[in-house]
Amino acid sequence: MKYKEFYNRSIQNxxxxxKEQMQNLAWYKKPNTILSRDSDNHFEWxxxxxLNLSYLCIDKHIExxxxxxxxxxxxxxxxxxxxxxxYSELQYEVSKLAGGLNDLGVVTGDTxxxxxxxxxxxxxxxxxxxxxxxxxxxxxGGFAPHELAIRIDDCEPKVVITASNGIEVERIIPYxxxxxxxxxxxxxxxxxxxxxxxxxxxxxxxxSYDIDYDVLTAKASIIEPVPVSSTHPLYILYTSGTTxxxxxxxxxxxxxxTALKFSMKYVYGxxxxxxxWAASDVGWVVGHSYIVYGPLLNRNTTIxxxxxxxxxxxxxxxxxxxxxHKVKVMFTAPTAIxxxxxxxPQGELIKQFDLSSLKYxxxxxxRCDVATLKWTENKLKVPVIDHWWQTESGWPMxxxxxxxxxxxxxxxxxxxxxxxxxxxxxxxxxxxxxxNVEGYVTVKLPLPPGTLSNLWxxxxxxxxxxxxxxxGYYFSGDGGYKDEDGYVFITGRVDDIINVAGHRLSTxxxxxxxxxxKSVAECAVFGIHCDIKGQKPLGLVVLKSGETPSNEQLQNExxxxxxxxxxxxxxxxxVLVVKRLPKTRSGKILRKLLRNIAxxxxxxxxxxxxxxxxxxxxxxxxxxxxxxxYKNQLQ
Ligand code: COA
Ligand code: AMP
Numbered sequence: 233m234k235y236k237e238f239y240n241r242s243i244q245n246x247x248x249x250x251k252e253q254m255q256n257l258a259w260y261k262k263p264n265t266i267l268s269r270d271s272d273n274h275f276e277w278x279x280x281x282x283l284n285l286s287y288l289c290i291d292k293h294i295e296x297x298x299x300x301x302x303x304x305x306x307x308x309x310x311x312x313x314x315x316x317x318x319y320s321e322l323q324y325e326v327s328k329l330a331g332g333l334n335d336l337g338v339v340t341g342d343t344x345x346x347x348x349x350x351x352x353x354x355x356x357x358x359x360x361x362x363x364x365x366x367x368x369x370x371x372x373g374g375f376a377p378h379e380l381a382i383r384i385d386d387c388e389p390k391v392v393i394t395a396s397n398g399i400e401v402e403r404i405i406p407y408x409x410x411x412x413x414x415x416x417x418x419x420x421x422x423x424x425x426x427x428x429x430x431x432x433x434x435x436x437x438x439x440s441y442d443i444d445y446d447v448l449t450a451k452a453s454i455i456e457p458v459p460v461s462s463t464h465p466l467y468i469l470y471t472s473g474t475t476x477x478x479x480x481x482x483x484x485x486x487x488x489x490t491a492l493k494f495s496m497k498y499v500y501g502x503x504x505x506x507x508x509w510a511a512s513d514v515g516w517v518v519g520h521s522y523i524v525y526g527p528l529l530n531r532n533t534t535i536x537x538x539x540x541x542x543x544x545x546x547x548x549x550x551x552x553x554x555x556x557h558k559v560k561v562m563f564t565a566p567t568a569i570x571x572x573x574x575x576x577p578q579g580e581l582i583k584q585f586d587l588s589s590l591k592y593x594x595x596x597x598x599r600c601d602v603a604t605l606k607w608t609e610n611k612l613k614v615p616v617i618d619h620w621w622q623t624e625s626g627w628p629m630x631x632x633x634x635x636x637x638x639x640x641x642x643x644x645x646x647x648x649x650x651x652x653x654x655x656x657x658x659x660x661x662x663x664x665x666x667x668n669v670e671g672y673v674t675v676k677l678p679l680p681p682g683t684l685s686n687l688w689x690x691x692x693x694x695x696x697x698x699x700x701x702x703x704g705y706y707f708s709g710d711g712g713y714k715d716e717d718g719y720v721f722i723t724g725r726v727d728d729i730i731n732v733a734g735h736r737l738s739t740x741x742x743x744x745x746x747x748x749x750k751s752v753a754e755c756a757v758f759g760i761h762c763d764i765k766g767q768k769p770l771g772l773v774v775l776k777s778g779e780t781p782s783n784e785q786l787q788n789e790x791x792x793x794x795x796x797x798x799x800x801x802x803x804x805x806x807v808l809v810v811k812r813l814p815k816t817r818s819g820k821i822l823r824k825l826l827r828n829i830a831x832x833x834x835x836x837x838x839x840x841x842x843x844x845x846x847x848x849x850x851x852x853x854x855x856x857x858x859x860x861x862y863k864n865q866l867q
Pocket of ligand 1: 400
């Protein structure tokens with residue numbers, strides 16, 4: 233079937249469309265109600281259905297005779313390890329850990345935080361939670377203990393599952409000690425911390441809550457999957473918002489499983505049994521949907537890659553993995569390609585590998601610049617598909633749905649709305665813009681299955697942030713436009729969220745930390761262009777009167793505070809001192825103006841500014857600090 237016809241059906245008759253798609257799952261109890269409203273009047277999918285994601289990702293395939301197929305290929309250049317894990321082996325590991333969690337008193341509806349590097353035990357932990365109906369919340373390992381503590385206090389886990397350490401390029405990250413630090417800081421104290429000891433030299437303290445992963449699973453019994461309702465939360469995933477507090481996105485079970493299964497076939501063009509690789513991290517939504525649940529639901533072999541696109545050991549790693557494991561479809565962020573391109577501009581390393589298994593290269597996580605798209609097309613000689621989505625949606629909202637038909641690729645565009653998403657570009661007053669006119673990217677309700685059902689313990693923020701800006705529409709937080717052929721071009725966030733190397737971060741959160749420095753009177757943090765990471769944060773600070781720290785001392789102190797509080801992943805490395813910040817007469821800091829001046833983008837001086845002279849001063853400061861020079865460095 234062609235895209236247009238299929239898409240139109242999904243919008244004109246969503247209930248019929250998704251009723252058909254949900255039949256592709258083995259429910260314990262098939263739903264009769266397809267689309268309804270919950271007690272908060274939000275849409276919900278398949279309300280009276282019952283299923284279990286761990287069963288669908290594992291046991292179902294074994295029952296169908298595929299126990300011997302590889303479920304996971306763990307490829308870890310940082311430890312020089314490769315391990316194939318069949319569906320039968322996965323079932324054993326997951327059922328034992330589920331049994332262990334049960335022994336610790338974890339039951340359906342309890343929350344469990346998973347703070348782990350890219351090792352098979354992280355996937356076992358997610359699926360073990362799903363098996364017993366516990367709600368997991370995976371926290372990305374690049375976040376510092378303070379961020380982990382915030383999440384512990386918000387979702388109040390009974391148990392935290394972690395590992396002794398992760399491995400970054402030439403650096404051991406002490407995960408378990410970070411968990412100990414976070415628990416010291418948090419008000420909520422989990423009952424147990426289950427630690428998988430990788431025995432790589434990290435000293436493990438002996439706390440009263442500690443349980444060794446191997447000891448726990450050795451004595452645990454095997455647990456069968458527990459049927460849960462379609463609307464039961466599978467997980468909470470925290471993401472950056474426009475305030476200092478992250479938002480806990482709640483994902484349901486039945487809608488998510490239906491959407492992911494659908495997307496594997498129709499968005500990614502992947503058949504059951506194929507090898508699929510999303511080079512992300514289990515701590516991000518891409519990891520949840522396309523390292524773990526999507527490919528396993530679809531009986532694919534998923535690659536679990538513990539490494540980086542470069543330096544592990546070099547810029548050929550991606551190509552080695554594709555050729556060695558015969559990857560059919562790969563998904564990464566444009567920033568990873570830019571990093572590879574910088575090291576190997578001519579793509580000489582690519583020539584050393586047989587990439588004939590590769591059919592499509594998908595890119596997402598940030599805007600894909602035309603140069604990166606073209607380079608990838610030229611070097612890989614396969615269609616390169618930019619697609620757009622977010623933690624909230626859980627699966628693609630805009631894409632070239634190659635499983636239906638490969639539409640023309642227009643560089644700079646993430647192509648067309650995916651089935652189920654009625655994407656509309658609205659102006660300030662909620663009126664649809666004409667072709668090629670930029671506005672706010674929204675989705676007309678109802679959202680399709682698989683998208684967020686609410687925010688954990690914060691339904692008011694959900695309504696205010698997403699549903700009230702334009703009545704009857706979900707507001708994505710992105711700006712963009714549609715061309716005359718219906719292709720959508722995403723131009724970037726319209727709020728204070730920035731995207732650094734494909735990682736979503738809140739500048740408001742960074743500002744809170746910068747402002748807490750003893751010498752700082754006020755500050756502004758915003759994203760400026762970076763050739764490799766897309767964006768990077770820059771802080772401008774105004775000092776309290778009488779404070780005279782040296783620039784170097786101030787920069788070091790502030791940078792370290794951000795690193796210790798948010799984490800290295802913030803890539804916050806630049807601070808400049810200014811005398812004043814440009815503000816409107818009502819006192820609002822003009823961040824967009826600051827960003828445009830720093831990026832040397834054309835800008836208009838707003839008529840509301842309180843003091844025009846300040847612009848010249850800021851331009852001068854940027855120049856004298858040679859910002860343009862270190863913009864190009866990968867720091
Ligand atoms: N645990 C601990 N620390 C981590 C981490 C993790 N899981 N991930 C990143 N960090 C640290 C890094 O070590 C680095 O620390 P440093 O400042 O001391 O060097 C810092 O966080 C920034 O990391 P990163 O943004 O990854 O930058 P990098 O310079 O190490 O690598 C790229 C640059 C482009 C190679 C890398 O960002 C990349 O592979 N990006 C792809 C991102 C991606 O897949 N995103 C998912 C969306 S699809
Ligand atoms: P996250 O929730 O971390 O997945 O980040 C989602 C945000 O990343 C979106 O709201 C966009 O701002 C940005 N983003 C993701 N994919 C794309 C893309 N293909 N093009 C442009 N921006 C993107």
